[in-house]
Amino acid sequence: MFTPILGVSFGNISSSIAIVKQDKKSTLEVIANQDGERSINSALSYKQGNEYHGGQAIQQLIRNSKNTIINFRDFLQYDKFSAIPAELLKRCEDACPLIDIGADKPGFEYEIDTDLVVKKSVVEVAGNHFKQLKLAADDYTSFDFQKCILTVPEFFISNEIAVSNMKEAAKIANMSIVQFLPETSAGLVSLTDSKISVEHNIGKDGKDKNVVVADFGGYTSTVTVFAVRNNGIMTNLISKTNHHLGGENFDEALMQALAKEFESKHKLTGTLDNIRSKHKLKKAAIITKKTLSNVTNAVIGIDSLSQGMDFHTSLNRMKYELTIMQPTGKMAALVRDTVEEAGLDLLEIDTVVLTGGSSFTPKLNSAISFLFDEDVTSIISLVKGTESQHPDEMISAGAALQAALLHDDETEQLDNLVQHAVDVPHLDKFIGVLNANGDFEPILNKNTPLPTRKIVKLYKQVSDFQLNVYTGAIQIKEREEEVAPKEARDAGELDDDESDWSDSDDEPEIIRYKAYNQEELLFSAPIKSIGAKGVELTFEVSKEGALKVVARDNISKQVLSKIE
Structure with a gap:
């Protein structure tokens, strides 16, 4: 069944x-x-x-x-x-x-x-x-x-x-x-059913994360930034759509290039003015686009393209990528701009999910990957081999998973369950404590929906301590990383235009990284000694934004302190 x-x-x-x-x-x-x-x-x-x-x-x-x-x-x-x-x-x-x-x-x-x-x-x-x-x-x-x-x-x-x-x-x-x-919401939901999604911190692993879902369709491209909090609650921070950007832009650019080559070979004009010729070129462009997403060369053959003339040519991936450079750049820019409008830095994005037919394109994948730090952000896409579902099928897969969730509930409750969005307040700052080194460590992340509750266990805390709770924010910092010096090579190993030493690549590399800054002190309170049992801290924030922290013995659960 x-x-x-x-x-x-x-x-x-x-x-x-x-x-x-x-x-x-x-x-x-x-x-x-x-x-x-x-x-x-x-x-x-x-x-x-x-x-x-x-x-x-x-x-x-x-x-x-x-x-x-x-x-x-x-x-x-x-x-x-x-x-x-x-x-x-x-x-x-x-x-x-x-x-x-x-x-x-x-x-x-x-x-x-x-x-x-x-x-x-x-x-x-x-x-x-x-x-x-x-x-x-x-x-x-x-x-x-x-x-x-x-x-x-x-x-x-x-x-x-x-x-x-x-x-x-x-x-x-x-x-x-x-x-x-919404399509991007369905794309994100589809990943909750995947083993790959757990590896990419999309699944219900208890971790908070920021996820970008970029849906590149035929005529439109939509990018949504989600804050995933509290074991799977998804908050749409922002969604931007370009109604004139999609796979059709790839097809049009390739059709124009093929028509130009055909007309140059046969001294003809007006190929794209003929509807039948235009549809033949469109069909060839779509096949070529898909072929070059998998291999590096494609052979194109169109019988009687125009005025009885056949068209046969070949195209490599590099030339195709040059042809679609403009729409590819616009798609990558849409991702970057959406993240910025969400009030986030690219370093704050944990995962990017690429879906829609145009996400097959290797050049688009590389352009988007270039925006992010590969050590910080995972890219889920067909091209990278990390997809959980075929990009053309992710959206309906998400709809089916949502359907299964609704079916598990009583039919008469569906009217209350099917609201596609619920408007609730969210934290506009991080809330955290100072660790043993005096650094701010977040407990509740920014954009967490309210009310919320989180438990933190300090197993090694065996003496009295001062609990300092602050608001915090992320600051993007930069550091220089020196490039390792090159080894000198023998003259016989050099090209004619090379010297044995080159300092062209010796400029220090600028590394961007994120750090947390403490801001406003919310409260400071002493926590009494609890022996060798450890302490459990429960942080609760009401819908109205009121914070309460309860400290308990980790074993007996005896309340040691309650701060409101």
């Missing part, structure tokens, strides 16, 4: 579905559709009375583009065609275009058979897409799914029109949406 709530990831480019089996291991499984696709294209196509979905629909783009619907998810934010930005309308101008189907309602007009033209709203198209996803899940499990958790961008959840339209689309597929889950 399995959890009867389906996890669904709904993207502009692709979607995926997942379940959690109700076996001893609560096995998570991302479901493939009838064509074996786990990353299912969000596309529908119509021809000769047949409806095609997913990869089959994308194959129709070259010869049947006017009846193939793509990139429709973001249109669900609007209830009027006149309100949709022109930039957004361009996303489907080379396929079945979005039009006003009457009364200012956005929708599509397509031919399902000879002389049989149909108009459907964006909501109805999304409903048909959900039907196909549900059918794949139903066929695989032989179960009629009637509930789902749907992951969408965070800005969708705050949009009343989008929420209403998605609920209506789900009804068309005979499903109800139990919860809307």
Whole structure:
């Protein structure tokens, strides 16, 4: 058996579905559709009375583009065609275009058979897409799914029109949406089921950490900074989205480069002005992008690309990375800027999680890794071999895990459980004590949700001591690290333009590191001698921010002191 709530990831480019089996291991499984696709294209196509979905629909783009619907998810934010930005309308101008189907309602007009033209709203198209996803899940499990958790961008959840339209689309597929889950939140939740996640301090290991989840999709890139506290409570510190940055920028840059090379070889122009040629180039660009994410060279062959001319060429990874340098730099900058706007330094980030189709790109991984200190921050990604789930499947996996959690509770309590966010106060400073060396040592970390409680055991404390509790903050410091001198080499080992000594790399390296500074003294109190048993300190902060510390004998639990 399995959890009867389906996890669904709904993207502009692709979607995926997942379940959690109700076996001893609560096995998570991302479901493939009838064509074996786990990353299912969000596309529908119509021809000769047949409806095609997913990869089959994308194959129709070259010869049947006017009846193939793509990139429709973001249109669900609007209830009027006149309100949709022109930039957004361009996303489907080379396929079945979005039009006003009457009364200012956005929708599509397509031919399902000879002389049989149909108009459907964006909501109805999304409903048909959900039907196909549900059918794949139903066929695989032989179960009629009637509930789902749907992951969408965070800005969708705050949009009343989008929420209403998605609920209506789900009804068309005979499903109800139990919860809307932000995509980056789902990506983080997916890691709580992984052995790798424990190694990267994401799992419930009792450690506080700051985690960045970067979701690089087809058209949008979203970066969220989470504070994970108190054995798994996740606080969204900040979330930033670039609505014009994603894998499509990679495709467009590569298409432009390939078209330029083709036209130069054959003395042609206007290749990208022809819709069929453009779709052929797009298909080749996507294949090449995926190939160069795994190997260093790709061969490209396109029959009759334009004016009957074939196109055959090869591309290495280095040239491809130069081609996509601009969007890659913007993605890395989005990560850096989001961390800074969260009020954190890059050295305060424990883990970075890369998800979404574009996170396959090795150049993007290296650009983001370059931002962080590898001794401080772990990068979880497919390229680095540290992923717990395929990046295209992490979002639906997180939705399925959330579905399993909700299913464990009583159905009548779901209304109270499915709030995607709870607004509670948080600590705006570290709270800690001075250790034996007089250095500040944090007990409660900044951004811990309130109320909170933490126990610290001092096993070696056997005499009277003064307990000094302070607020604190992180300070980023720098130190110079001298570079080891080079050894002189024999003249025969040198290149023609080298001398036997070179001081070009002898500049001292600047090392950045974080340190804690004590700030305001909250209280200072003597703790009586407790013999050889050790002491247990319980720190409690109320929702209103009132601090209480209770000192107890570590064995007998006798209260030695209570400070409020």
